Amino acid sequence: MSSEGSSRDRRSASRNALPPRSRIESLRLIETACWQELERAAREREHGWRIMTLATVEGEQAHARSVTLRGADAAAQRLVFYTDDRSPKLAQMKRNPLGTLLAWCRQLSWQVRLQVRLVQETDASLVSERWARLRMTPAAQDYLSPLAPGEPLTHPGQERGSREHFSIVNAEVLSLDWLELHPEGHRRALFSAGGPQWVQP
Numbered sequence: 001m002s003s004e005g006s007s008r009d010r011r012s013a014s015r016n017a018l019p020p021r022s023r024i025e026s027l028r029l030i031e032t033a034c035w036q037e038l039e040r041a042a043r044e045r046e047h048g049w050r051i052m053t054l055a056t057v058e059g060e061q062a063h064a065r066s067v068t069l070r071g072a073d074a075a076a077q078r079l080v081f082y083t084d085d086r087s088p089k090l091a092q093m094k095r096n097p098l099g100t101l102l103a104w105c106r107q108l109s110w111q112v113r114l115q116v117r118l119v120q121e122t123d124a125s126l127v128s129e130r131w132a133r134l135r136m137t138p139a140a141q142d143y144l145s146p147l148a149p150g151e152p153l154t155h156p157g158q159e160r161g162s163r164e165h166f167s168i169v170n171a172e173v174l175s176l177d178w179l180e181l182h183p184e185g186h187r188r189a190l191f192s193a194g195g196p197q198w199v200q201p
């Protein structure tokens with residue numbers, strides 16, 4: 001590559017690069033910041049952690065899918081997402097409630113990997129209250145199909161059923177694995193019942 005080409009590439013890369021962030025030094029503050037960002041992601045559609053990958057295990061087979069973060073509670077160490085009560089993931093988590101949530105935020109340059117215990121919400125009044133808020137929005141469609149997720153169709157398309165299949169899943173966080181990618185050196189820390197710990201990225 002010519003020297004002109006490579007300097008143009010560098011200029012273009014530096015235009016595209018995000019400004020370097022100041023780095024949090026204390027493990028305690030990093031954990032607090034992670035929860036603040038999770039709470040923000042549950043409110044803000046554009047946050048990088050809003051869509052997470054949820055992995056579950058059935059027998060010897062891993063399953064993974066995207067879910068939308070709907071709630072985060074730092075005090076309770078709990079995340080919340082919604083699903084169709086007929087979805088295979090719900091049956092899988094009832095058989096084996098241990099799962100992993102994974103998310104990457106480009107703006108933060110942070111990945112979180114959370115080991116969780118998945119529990120369906122049983123408080124019927126809480127579920128009704130959340131459904132009452134959701135039912136007037138376009139997202140309500142996701143819980144109104146007469147067919148269960150994964151059922152075969154002859155034509156793709158939306159058919160609206162007469163009853164909802166809305167359910168709430170609580171993900172109780174057992175440990176949080178934080179990874180920061182940074183030009184001056186990547187950092188990783190583990191927050192679990194054993195306490196906070198720096199680990200090799």
Ligand SMILES: Cc1cc2nc3c(=O)[nH]c(=O)nc-3n(C[C@H](O)[C@H](O)[C@H](O)COP(=O)(O)O)c2cc1C
Nearest residue numbers: 051065066067068081082083084087088089090149
């Ligand atoms: C951006 C995005 C967000 C999604 N959010 C959810 C969600 O919050 N809850 C959900 O059940 N499925 C969500 N889905 C669909 C799932 O990824 C998955 O296809 C569906 O739930 C069936 O998964 P299962 O067969 O593992 O139950 C989302 C998909 C995408 C692409």
